Amino acid sequence: xxxxxxxxxxxxxxxxxxxxxxxxxxxxxxxxxxxxxxxxxxxxxxxxxxxxxxxxxxxxxxxxxxxxxxxxxxxxxxxxxxxxxxxxxxxxxxxxxxxxxxxxxxxxxxxxxxxxxxxxxxxxxxxxxxxxxxxxxxxxxxxxxxxxxxxxxxxxxxxxxxxxxxxxxxxxxxxxxxxxxxxxxxxxxxxxxxxxxxxxxxxxxxxxxxxxxxxxxxxxxxxxxxx
Amino acid sequence: xxxxxxxxxxxxxxxxxxxxxxxxxxxxxxxxxxxxxxxxxxxxxxxxxxxxxxxxxxxxxxxxxxxxxxxxxxxxxxxxxxxxxxxxxxxxxxxxxxxxxxxxxxxxxxxxxxxxxxxxxxxxxxxxxxxxxxxxxxxxxxxxxxxxxxxxxxxxxxxxxxxxxxxxxxxxxxxxxxxxxxxxxxxxxxxxxxxxxxxxxxxxxxxxxxxxxxxxxxxxxxxxxxxxxxxxxxxxxxxxxxxxxxxxxxxxxxxxxxxxxxxxxxxxxxxxxxxxxxxxxxxxxxxxxxxxxxxxxxxxxxxxxxxxxxxxxxxxxxxxxxxxxxxxxxxxxxxxxxxxxxxxxxxxxxxxxxxxxxxxxxxxxxxxxxxxxxxxxxxxxxxxxxxxxxxxxxxxxxxxxxxxxxxxxxxxxxxxxxxxxxxxxxxxxxxxxxxxxxxxxxxxxxxxxxxxxxxxxxxxxxxxxxxxxxxxxxxxxxxxxxxxxxxxxxxxxxxxxxxxxxxxxxxxxxxxxxxxxxxxxxxxxxxxxxxxxxxxxxxxxxxxxxxxxxxxxxxxxxxxxxxxxxxxxxxxxxxxxxxxxxxxxxxxxxxxxxxxxxxxxxxxxxxxxxxxxxxxxxxxxxxxxxxxxxxxxxxxxxxxxxxxxxxxxxxxxxxxxxxxxxxxxxxxxxxxxxxxxxxxxxxxxxxxxxxxxxxxxxxxxxxxxxxxxxxxxxxxxxxxxxxxxxxxxxxxxxx
Numbered sequence: 013x014x015x016x017x018x019x020x021x022x023x024x025x026x027x028x029x030x031x032x033x034x035x036x037x038x039x040x041x042x043x044x045x046x047x048x049x050x051x052x053x054x055x056x057x058x059x060x061x062x063x064x065x066x067x068x069x070x071x072x073x074x075x076x077x078x079x080x081x082x083x084x085x086x087x088x089x090x091x092x093x094x095x096x097x098x099x100x101x102x103x104x105x106x107x108x109x110x111x112x113x114x115x116x117x118x119x120x121x122x123x124x125x126x127x128x129x130x131x132x133x134x135x136x137x138x139x140x141x142x143x144x145x146x147x148x149x150x151x152x153x154x155x156x157x158x159x160x161x162x163x164x165x166x167x168x169x170x171x172x173x174x175x176x177x178x179x180x181x182x183x184x185x186x187x188x189x190x191x192x193x194x195x196x197x198x199x200x201x202x203x204x205x206x207x208x209x210x211x212x213x214x215x216x217x218x219x220x221x222x223x224x225x226x227x228x229x230x231x232x233x234x235x236x237x238x239x
Numbered sequence: 240x241x242x243x244x245x246x247x248x249x250x251x252x253x254x255x256x257x258x259x260x261x262x263x264x265x266x267x268x269x270x271x272x273x274x275x276x277x278x279x280x281x282x283x284x285x286x287x288x289x290x291x292x293x294x295x296x297x298x299x300x301x302x303x304x305x306x307x308x309x310x311x312x313x314x315x316x317x318x319x320x321x322x323x324x325x326x327x328x329x330x331x332x333x334x335x336x337x338x339x340x341x342x343x344x345x346x347x348x349x350x351x352x353x354x355x356x357x358x359x360x361x362x363x364x365x366x367x368x369x370x371x372x373x374x375x376x377x378x379x380x381x382x383x384x385x386x387x388x389x390x391x392x393x394x395x396x397x398x399x400x401x402x403x404x405x406x407x408x409x410x411x412x413x414x415x416x417x418x419x420x421x422x423x424x425x426x427x428x429x430x431x432x433x434x435x436x437x438x439x440x441x442x443x444x445x446x447x448x449x450x451x452x453x454x455x456x457x458x459x460x461x462x463x464x465x466x467x468x469x470x471x472x473x474x475x476x477x478x479x480x481x482x483x484x485x486x487x488x489x490x491x492x493x494x495x496x497x498x499x500x501x502x503x504x505x506x507x508x509x510x511x512x513x514x515x516x517x518x519x520x521x522x523x524x525x526x527x528x529x530x531x532x533x534x535x536x537x538x539x540x541x542x543x544x545x546x547x548x549x550x551x552x553x554x555x556x557x558x559x560x561x562x563x564x565x566x567x568x569x570x571x572x573x574x575x576x577x578x579x580x581x582x583x584x585x586x587x588x589x590x591x592x593x594x595x596x597x598x599x600x601x602x603x604x605x606x607x608x609x610x611x612x613x614x615x616x617x618x619x620x621x622x623x624x625x626x627x628x629x630x631x632x633x634x635x636x637x638x639x640x641x642x643x644x645x646x647x648x649x650x651x652x653x654x655x656x657x658x659x660x661x662x663x664x665x666x667x668x669x670x671x672x673x674x675x676x677x678x679x680x681x682x683x684x685x686x687x688x689x690x691x692x693x694x695x696x697x698x699x700x701x702x703x704x705x706x707x708x709x710x711x712x713x714x715x716x717x718x719x720x721x722x723x724x725x726x727x728x729x730x731x732x733x734x735x736x737x738x739x740x741x742x743x744x745x746x747x748x749x750x751x752x753x754x755x756x757x758x759x760x761x762x763x764x765x766x767x768x769x770x771x772x773x774x775x776x777x778x779x780x781x782x783x784x785x786x787x788x789x790x791x792x793x794x795x796x797x798x799x800x801x802x803x804x805x806x807x808x809x810x811x812x813x814x815x816x817x818x819x820x821x822x823x824x825x826x827x828x829x830x831x832x833x834x835x836x837x838x839x840x841x842x843x844x845x846x847x848x849x850x851x852x853x854x855x856x857x858x859x860x861x862x863x864x865x866x867x868x869x870x871x872x873x874x875x876x877x878x879x880x881x882x883x884x885x886x887x888x889x890x891x892x893x894x895x896x897x898x899x900x901x902x903x904x905x906x907x908x909x910x911x912x913x914x915x916x917x918x919x920x921x922x923x924x925x926x927x928x929x930x931x932x933x934x935x936x937x938x939x940x941x942x943x944x945x946x947x948x949x950x951x952x953x954x955x956x957x958x959x960x961x962x963x964x965x966x967x968x969x970x971x972x973x974x
Contacts, residue, residue, distance in 0.1 A: 021570060022478050024394025028663045031679065061661075063392045066478025122387050122656045153391070153658045218660050223677060223792070225668070 013237050016044040016054035018084070018100070020075050025061035025097065025217060032217045033058075037233055046078040056093040056236055057084055059100025061153070061215060071114060071156045072102035081107060093137060093236065094209045098154055101202075101211030110202050110211050111169070112161035117154070118194030124153040126226070127192060129200050129214060130180040133173045136203050138210040141235040147184045148177075148228035150214040152192070152200075157213045159195035159202075166197055177201030177212055241266060249276035255607060262601040270539045270587070270594050274602060277452075277505040277543060278512060281768050284606040287734040288766040291744055294751045299760035301723060308429060309350040309501065311762020312422075313724040315788060317681055320427065322356035323419040325364075325689070325728040325784045327767035331472040332414040336381025337388070340414050341475040344389040345547050347418040349501035352484050353550065355428040355491045356420025359662055360676055361390050363400040363416050364689040364728070364782040365653075368409030370645055370970045378412050380971075385475075386416070387656040392477035393484065397657035398665055399674035400689050404645045407693075410772035415728040415765075417689055417784045421678065428491050431498030432514035432522055432553045432579045439511075439522060439577040440559070442566055443483045443549035446507070447532035449473045450545025460733055460771040479548040479571075486569040487550060495558045495565070502549040508542045510551040511577075512585050516603035523586040524577030526594070538587065538594040553579060613744055614737035622698055625818050625832030627895070634900055634944075635954045637826055638870050639962045641901060644825045647867050648966035670879060671797045672717035672863055675789060684792035686720030688785055692866070693778040695834035698819045700742045700779055702834050704749025706905060709842045710865055711785040712757055716846035717861040717908060719795050719853030720787030725754060727764040727783050732776025734768045742779040750781060756839040759785070796853050798862035799880035803938040805859055806917045807886055810845045810924060810931050811907035813869065815894040821866040822901030835905050841929075842906040848929045849908050857912055857920045864907040870900040870944060870952060872909050877942050877956045878963055885956045887943040888935035896951050900944065911937055 017030045026043065033041040042052050051057065064075035075081065081103070088094045088109050096104040104110045117123055126149055131142040142148070161169070169175050177200040181190040186198040193213070201212035216229030246256055249272060259267055259275050267275065281287060297305040303320055304312035310324035328343025344361065351358045363386060368375035390397045395418070432439070450473035490496050498518070500510040507529070515522045526541050536544075552573070554562050559575060566573035580586070585602065587595035631637060641647060654669040666684055667675040673688040690711035696703030712722045727750065732739040754761055770777040789795050817823055818832020852858045860880070864872045869888075877885055892899055912920050917933070924931030942959060944952040 021482055022392070024392075024481070024661055028661065031663065035679075062394060063478060063481075066392070066476070068478070121384075122391055122658070124391075124658045124660060125655050151660055153660060155391075215660070218663055221663070223666055224660070224663060 013039055013056065014054045015039055015041040015056050015058055016052060017041060017058045017060055018044045018046065018080060020046045020062065020064035020078065022064045022066050023060050023062035025215065029058055029060045029217045032220045033233065036220055037237060039237060044080055046080045049079050049083045051083050051087055056095060057087060059096040059103050061098035061100060064099055064103060071099060072106035075103045076106040085109065088209050091206065091208050095138065096211040097215055098213055101213055102156065104209060104211045109209050110204055111165050112159055114156045115158040115160050116156050117158055122155045123192055124151065126151045127214060128180050128182050128190060129177045130184050132178055133176045136176055136207055136210065138203065138232055138235050139176055141231045141238060145184060147180060147182065148231065149226045150216055150219040150229050152214045154213055157193040159199040161196055169202065172205060174203050174205065175199055176203050176210060241272060249273065250280060251276050255279060258607060262605055263597050270542055271597055273539050273543050274508045274595065274597065277508050278602045279606040283505050283509065285766055286606050287609045287611050287768060289608050290610050291747050294747050295761040296751060296754050297760050297762065302760050302762060304762065305760065306763040309353045311724060311726055312427060313762065314424060318424050319678065320422050320424045321419055321685065321786060322351050322354045322422055323417065323726055323784065323786055324350050324763050325415055325417040325726045325782065326350065326765045327728050327730060328414045328416060329412065329730065329767050329770055332382050333378065333412050335472040336378045337385040338472050338474050340382040340385030341389040342473050342547055343414055343416045344386055345475045345477065345480050346503045347416045348393065348395060348480065349503060351418045351420035352487055353499050353501045354422065355426050356422035357488060358395045358418050358420040359664060360419045360674065360687060361395050361397040361416065362674060362687060362689050363397065363414065364691065365400065365402045366408040366413035366780065367404055368406060369404055372409065375409060376971055382412065382414055383653050383656055389475050389477045391658040393481045394661050396659045396661045396665060398659050398676065399669050402650055402653060403693065405778065407778045410775065411770045411777045413730050413770065413777065413780060415782045419687060419786060426491065428499050430500035430514050431518045432520050433497055433518045434555065435520060435579050435581045437497055437553050437555055437579045438559050438575045439524060439579065440552040440554055440562060440573045441529055441576045442552060442571060442573045444476065444479050444546055445530040445532040446541055446544045447546045448536065448540055448544060451540060451543045460769050473545050473547050475547050482569040482571055483548055483550060486566050486571055489565050490562050495562050496552050496554045498553045500551050502551060504545065506543065506545045512599050512602045514551065514553065515579065516599040519583065521580040521582045521584045521586065521599060522577060523580050526587060526589040528574055528576040530572055530574055538589040542587065611734055611740045612737040613740035615741055616738035622831050623833050627817060628827050630895065630897060631826060634896060634952050638874065638952055638954055639958065641822050641825050641867050642871055642874055642959060643962040643966035644821055645967055645970055647821060647871060649964045650967065652967045652971065666792060666795060667718060667797055672714040673720065675718050675795050677792055682791060684789045684795065686715050686718050686787040686789055688714040689782055690714060691780060691782040693780040694830055695819050696746055696781065697778040698832065698834050700745035701749040702837060704746035704781060705753040705839060706834065706837050707781050707783045708750050708753035708757065709837055709839065709905060711783040713846055713863040713908065715785055715787040716849040717798065717863045718789065719850060720789045721850055722757060722759045722785050722787040724786050725759050725761045725783060727761065727781055729764065729766045730770050730777060730780040730782065731768050732771045739776060746779055746781050753839055756843060790854060794853055794856060796858055796861050797879065798876050799860055800876050800884045800886065800911050800937045801859040801880060803884055805911040805913055805937045806933050807888060807935040807937060808910045808912060808920060808931055809907060809934045810848055810910065810929055812930050813892045813894065813899055814902065814904045815898040816902045816904045817898050820868065820901055820903045822868065822897065835903050837905045844927050844929045845906045845908060848924045848927050849910065852910060852920050852923055857916045857923065858910045859913065860911045862909050864909065865903065868901040868903050874942055874959045876909060878960045883940065883956045883960065884937050885939040885941045886935055886937045887939065889945050890934055891947055896946050899946060900952065
């Protein structure tokens with residue numbers, strides 16, 4: 013499988029994501045430069061974390077206008093696999109490939125910590141190596157991670173099994189305390205109706221090696237790689 | 240023209256002015272005066288500290304670069320080198336906490352990537368006044384948010400540091416920032432302006448009127464009014480710096496440039512003077528070509544601006560086009576503003592006229608060096624005398640109080656605002672004795688820490704200086720790392736006061752002795768004087784940044800107990816030393832007595848045992864004894880363990896029970912180990928002549944401490960955890 017990791021000016025998890033895909037999971041992986049339009053025939057585009065274009069306006073608001081994103085939109089509309097992590101998720105929301113928006117965390121502070129996530133839909137290209145209800149331990153690191161969408165959108169998401177990952181406590185319960193950023197319905201990860209675009213706030217690339225304290229993030233990448 | 244008022248506005252003495260006149264052979268014009276005032280400021284010239292700093296050992300077989308460059312460099316093998324440095328941003332952080340701290344991060348990052356190293360870790364030492372004062376809370380909130388905003392955005396993890404609270408920092412907060420970068424040994428760059436005729440390129444942000452006189456501001460005391468100094472603080476743009484970082488590393492990696500220097504304090508002045516001064520050349524630039532953000536800027540303003548995120552490069556003529564292409568790729572300008580010249584002058588033209596023409600040596604190297612008067616302070620005798628208060632009784636309650644002291648309590652409220660995991664190298668999360676990072680593709684790892692107990696230094700400067708080094712090294716030993724190099728940030732009051740100079744001298748003596756015994760070179764650092772507001776000085780605060788190597792990263796340990804039934808071993812001896820302790824401060828409001836004594840050879844041997852035990856897999860956990868003593872150390876090992884395992888300690892030292900529990904006697908480390916490995920650990924210690932004693936066993940849900948069979952502390956790990964975890968958030972939520 014060939015992966016492409018997008019590099020916006022201000023991306024800062026691009027190296028980490030490439031490292032996991034290439035050096036930990038031995039996948040062919042290339043960088044995709046924001047000014048290009050060529051996706052280099054990759055099978056999956058990963059939008060990594062960071063602060064694209066500084067995110068001084070609204071996270072992801074400028075990034076969506078980059079030339080590469082036009083190509084990514086077409087790619088996604090044709091069914092290509094797109095994974096947005098953290099800032100990448102925010103860009104996907106701005107692009108309209110996923111519904112909803114991100115607000116500042118409920119405590120109005122940047123939050124960097126391990127959280128527990130429950131896999132509520134293991135029947136996706138991104139989670140098929142997980143069990144339903146499996147609790148993953150993966151870190152978050154964001155300022156604007158409070159997912160928001162109107163009630164009818166949320167209902168639609170639930171109805172179609174689009175809520176893939178939810179913030180829970182270590183026992184798998186979606187408590188208020190576990191929902192550290194205050195996301196609607198404790199949503200941590202969302203998939204589109206077609207099942208080819210996933211956005212998630214937690215960083216699986218930071219939990220793919222024993223040395224870093226968790227390997228749970230590998231399940232996301234390995235689900236994609238599994239043929 | 241140049242009158243006494245103008246001189247005093249520029250913080251120059253009449254004698255200094257006369258020296259300038261004789262060095263350049265005429266009266267300087269206003270721009271030249273501004274240039275000298277910046278470069279001869281305490282901040283840039285080290286004129287009061289230079290003579291004493293020479294005492295610090297700087298040599299070592301792995302040192303690639305010692306003091307004098309943007310940062311120090313140590314060879315770590317495998318073709319790699321670490322580049323690291325610490326800097327203060329105290330004055331700006333007091334005036335404008337958010338931007339002051341943010342631009343501190345920006346500045347230290349530039350010092351590191353200027354040398355061709357990719358920054359991989361940030362640490363900060365922060366000192367604030369007590370958080371019950373809303374002003375102090377606001378400063379702390381702003382500083383933490385500023386560090387978080389800049390470091391998180393640019394993608395360099397903030398992996399550790401320290402935070403102290405004391406009255407003396409109420410109007411003098413200290414913000415010391417440390418950065419470490421990794422470079423290929425043969426791709427290191429210096430601030431060189433070599434090759435007459437080579438173009439001088441200006442890269443990065445445009446120049447504005449911000450930060451004019453920043454360095455001068457950091458070289459004077461503050462009075463009551465500081466609000467009007469706010470425009471002296473610059474505004475940071477981490478996004479621009481990220482682009483600058485990537486572009487600079489790319490041109491350096493491709494060998495396209497000759498030399499590079501960041502424009503930090505003293506901006507364009509500093510870089511255009513220092514680069515040729517180091518290379519025996521001159522520089523000539525045309526200010527009309529300098530990208531400007533505002534209209535109508537004068538040469539004075541352009542030369543003195545401290546606008547952030549700018550660099551000066553010298554490139555070979557034939558490479559200029561390629562350098563500009565790389566910068567254009569990152570949406571940055573690289574403007575040819577002048578060239579390297581043979582004459583050893585800095586020559587600046589503006590609208591066809593020469594506005595500056597001064598010898599670079601005069602500006603950079605011929606600033607007067609002061610051996611300021613020093614006098615033993617009168618306060619010492621009074622504060623060193625300690626009549627120990629009668630025993631307070633209830634030590635279990637005292638422990639809860641000490642562990643909830645903001646200096647000791649959990650700093651999670653702070654470090655979870657920092658991205659401490661980006662770059663995926665963080666092998667020990669914040670909260671351990673030292674930060675540990677892997678180096679991708681290597682078996683060994685890097686450890687680093689910041690430390691410095693200012694109260695000890697206030698009570699006995701020489702001992703305090705030695706302990707600062709010893710304790711920082713002990714932090715490293717507790718994760719299994721051997722120290723390889725030191726950087727330091729020395730925060731003091733006004734050096735024109737003889738008492739302050741005396742503290743400075745003594746602390747350097749103590750540090751120098753400790754560095755010699757530990758055989759670790761000092762590769763650079765920073766001196767911040769004039770940390771006084773309204774006549775009150777900070778305690779003398781040396782902050783030591785020590786970098787070490789863990790030979791086998793898989794063997795690293797943290798402070799937490801791992802399982803029930805492990806033996807708890809104390810390296811070192813308990814003595815009746817309560818002077819300068821956090822216990823006296825918290826329970827009796829006393830900042831008195833002599834700090835603990837230290838025997839540096841004993842200390843070194845204890846650390847050696849700890850490092851070897853960890854390397855041999857003989858320790859499940861290791862934690863150093865520092866503020867709060869043995870009781871706090873044991874409590875933290877319980878709290879930081881995975882399952883909240885308690886322990887029972889049986890001690891038989893015949894000293895005051897509170898000294899046994901909370902005394903801060905040096906050279907002690909608590910290890911835990913399995914019963915099967917215990918004999919090996921004890922024989923290792925015996926071989927090295929280090930006292931090692933089994934003092935208890937892990938298990939249960941409580942921390943229990945007995946002295947001579949009598950129980951003096953019993954506290955559940957849960958209640959210790961709650962007190963430790965909630966102290967800071969609760970103190971901050973008071974409104």
